[in-house]
Amino acid sequence: MKSNLISKTDTANVLREISSQWKVELPKIKNLKIYEIDENSQILVGEGITAIKRGQSYLPFLSDVKILQMFPSVTVDMGAVKFMCDGANVMRPGIRSFTEFEKGSIVCVVEESQKKFLAVGRALVSSQEMAAMSKGVVVENLHYVSDRFWEIKKSLKD
Numbered sequence: 001m002k003s004n005l006i007s008k009t010d011t012a013n014v015l016r017e018i019s020s021q022w023k024v025e026l027p028k029i030k031n032l033k034i035y036e037i038d039e040n041s042q043i044l045v046g047e048g049i050t051a052i053k054r055g056q057s058y059l060p061f062l063s064d065v066k067i068l069q070m071f072p073s074v075t076v077d078m079g080a081v082k083f084m085c086d087g088a089n090v091m092r093p094g095i096r097s098f099t100e101f102e103k104g105s106i107v108c109v110v111e112e113s114q115k116k117f118l119a120v121g122r123a124l125v126s127s128q129e130m131a132a133m134s135k136g137v138v139v140e141n142l143h144y145v146s147d148r149f150w151e152i153k154k155s156l157k158d
Contacts, residue, residue: 001152002036014044018051018058022106024070035156043153052149059106059120059143062150068117072101072127073108074139076118081111084118085146090139092130100127107139119144 006014011032019026029046036042042053043061050061060067076084080094096112103126109119121139130138143149 003033003156005031005033007031011046021058022060022071024067026067035152037149037152041149043149043156045156050153052143054142060108061153062117062120062143062145063153065117068108068120071106071108071120072099072123073110074098075110075112075115077112081118084109084111084141084144087141087144087147089124089137089141090119090121092133092136092138095130095138098127098130102126103129109139109141109144 008030011029014032015026015029027048029049032044032046034042034044040055044051044053049067050064052059052061060071062068074090074095075097076090076094077096080090083094084090090109101107101123103123105123107121107123108117109121110116111118119141120143121141123139124137125133
């Protein structure tokens with residue numbers, strides 16, 4: 001796997017883009033290291049931040065708890081945990097509680113007993129629309145515990 005350290009200017013540009021997509025304020029970082037996963041995917045690692053780039057979209061990495069806490073979330077019941085960790089989308093019946101979010105925004109998936117982050121996805125409906133639903137897909141699962149990004153990150157030397 002190819003990796004390279006990008007310049008301060010490129011790092012600033014990437015952080016600006018991530019900040020814009022996530023609508024959160026990120027810490028200033030001197031350099032990011034980029035690991036090429038395949039032609040469409042990268043893992044970006046810097047001091048205090050790890051992100052996944054898929055196409056033109058950036059996702060927060062599941063081990064970055066401080067950053068994940070900045071995002072809206074849905075809490076799922078224990079019956080949904082196994083499915084989330086296999087990459088399943090978040091279905092309305094499994095959601096126990098949630099914060100407010102807009103359609104298209106990044107949403108974190110948390111399990112109800114230990115409050116651990118299980119997945120990061122994109123909301124297919126707003127929290128208002130979801131509140132009126134009794135079934136259906138609410139969040140598309142894009143990154144989850146034990147997916148290929150998770151496994152690759154474990155082998156990286158920072």
